[in-house]
Amino acid sequence: MLKNSFILLLLAFTAGFAMQGQAGDSLLPEIPEAQARFSEAQGCVEPTAEMRKNHMDYILHQRDETMYEGIRTRQYSLNECINCHVSDAEDAPRVSSEEHFCNSCHSYAAVKVDCFQCHADRPVKTSDNQSFSTTGKPALQIIDSLHALETEGTVHE
Amino acid sequence: MSEESGIDVYRRRFLSGSATAAAGMAVVPGVFLHEIGHAKPAADPVTSEVRWGMLIDTNKCAEGCNDCVTACNDEHGLTGHDRPETDAQWIRKVKLKDKQTGHTQTLPLLCQHCEHPPCVDVCPTGASFKRDDGIVLVDKHICIGCRYCMMACPYKARSFIHETLQDQLPHAPRGKGTVESCTFCVHRVDNDGTPACVEACSAENHNAMVFGDLNDPSSEISKGLKQHSTHQIRADLQLNTGVRYRGI
Numbered sequence: 001m002l003k004n005s006f007i008l009l010l011l012a013f014t015a016g017f018a019m020q021g022q023a024g025d026s027l028l029p030e031i032p033e034a035q036a037r038f039s040e041a042q043g044c045v046e047p048t049a050e051m052r053k054n055h056m057d058y059i060l061h062q063r064d065e066t067m068y069e070g071i072r073t074r075q076y077s078l079n080e081c082i083n084c085h086v087s088d089a090e091d092a093p094r095v096s097s098e099e100h101f102c103n104s105c106h107s108y109a110a111v112k113v114d115c116f117q118c119h120a121d122r123p124v125k126t127s128d129n130q131s132f133s134t135t136g137k138p139a140l141q142i143i144d145s146l147h148a149l150e151t152e153g154t155v156h157e
Numbered sequence: 158m159s160e161e162s163g164i165d166v167y168r169r170r171f172l173s174g175s176a177t178a179a180a181g182m183a184v185v186p187g188v189f190l191h192e193i194g195h196a197k198p199a200a201d202p203v204t205s206e207v208r209w210g211m212l213i214d215t216n217k218c219a220e221g222c223n224d225c226v227t228a229c230n231d232e233h234g235l236t237g238h239d240r241p242e243t244d245a246q247w248i249r250k251v252k253l254k255d256k257q258t259g260h261t262q263t264l265p266l267l268c269q270h271c272e273h274p275p276c277v278d279v280c281p282t283g284a285s286f287k288r289d290d291g292i293v294l295v296d297k298h299i300c301i302g303c304r305y306c307m308m309a310c311p312y313k314a315r316s317f318i319h320e321t322l323q324d325q326l327p328h329a330p331r332g333k334g335t336v337e338s339c340t341f342c343v344h345r346v347d348n349d350g351t352p353a354c355v356e357a358c359s360a361e362n363h364n365a366m367v368f369g370d371l372n373d374p375s376s377e378i379s380k381g382l383k384q385h386s387t388h389q390i391r392a393d394l395q396l397n398t399g400v401r402y403r404g405i
Contacts, residue, residue: 071200
């Protein structure tokens with residue numbers, strides 16, 4: 001009995017909450033657009049549904065390969081995620097804001113993201129003498145070169 | 158005496174030797190990795206065919222010049238709080254003075270990237286590790302900040318981050334509660350570059366620092382080591398450092 005009334009109460013509350021929301025004021029997170037597409041067929045480096053569910057596995061796998069083995073392919077690199085998904089404008093939202101790509105979803109799902117205690121949460125332009133760096137280039141160019149890697153068959157799976 | 162205090166290098170060589178032998182079986186016969194050279198494709202892992210090292214000529218190191226330190230700080234976004242005892246420092250200038258003659262010389266001191274790194278020995282979580290190409294790093298994802306490695310390092314090369322950081326650089330992730338030290342600018346080295354300190358030293362025309370592959374007999378550093386008498390700092394510890402000094 002008590003359980004039933006609780007469910008009813010919950011339903012009433014949810015309904016009231018939903019009614020409050022006006023058109024366009026969805027409860028779902030507003031995820032910022034990426035700056036480029038990986039290919040004609042798909043937006044991200046893997047199909048969106050796959051990335052939504054398993055992005056952390058790709059990043060974690062790449063993390064260890066990069067650190068221990070010096071493998072620096074860019075398809076699943078956290079830096080490249082940020083380069084494409086976060087604007088390099090001065091006033092671009094930081095990870096503490098819900099307008100930041102990562103935090104838009106993470107705050108909605110109430111999952112703490114601690115990558116950015118250490119890692120950069122936005123693209124950083126580096127000086128020209130650092131030719132090794134991939135940051136500072138337009139995102140589209142980065143995606144293009146990813147394709148080059150892919151066609152050469154050197155993209156690390 | 159050496160048996161009592163020294164590291165059992167023989168045992169180490171035996172153990173690491175058998176591991177390498179086992180790993181070597183996987184390489185296709187007839188393929189010699191060192192012939193491929195240093196231009197490593199991004200998708201290929203580093204190998205022990207290469208061992209990165211540095212040769213520092215203290216005679217060329219100018220007193221009062223701090224360019225290597227500045228370059229390192231800029232490269233990795235090391236900012237301090239004006240507290241020299243706890244501020245992060247990956248490379249520092251050390252001044253040596255012969256009390257008898259008054260002769261002074263300076264040298265840059267950084268992580269020596271030992272073959273047998275004590276920091277790796279003492280790390281309780283395995284965060285301190287040596288890459289196959291000899292670069293000693295900290296996996297900050299599993300570093301618990303116990304600072305055993307800082308105590309173990311004979312060169313005081315490591316720093317602990319005490320404060321919450323912001324605006325770290327993409328190639329140099331750093332965070333509160335972890336230990337860090339010179340990485341030989343691993344992000345540059347993996348892209349065929351040289352460390353920022355070496356670049357700064359050359360830019361100033363001092364050329365006191367040479368970076369290269371110790372395993373490659375034709376590299377500038379190997380030639381330098383063959384030609385001149387060089388020293389490891391605290392050679393008595395038998396750590397086989399990757400950083401060698403000339404003129405001390």
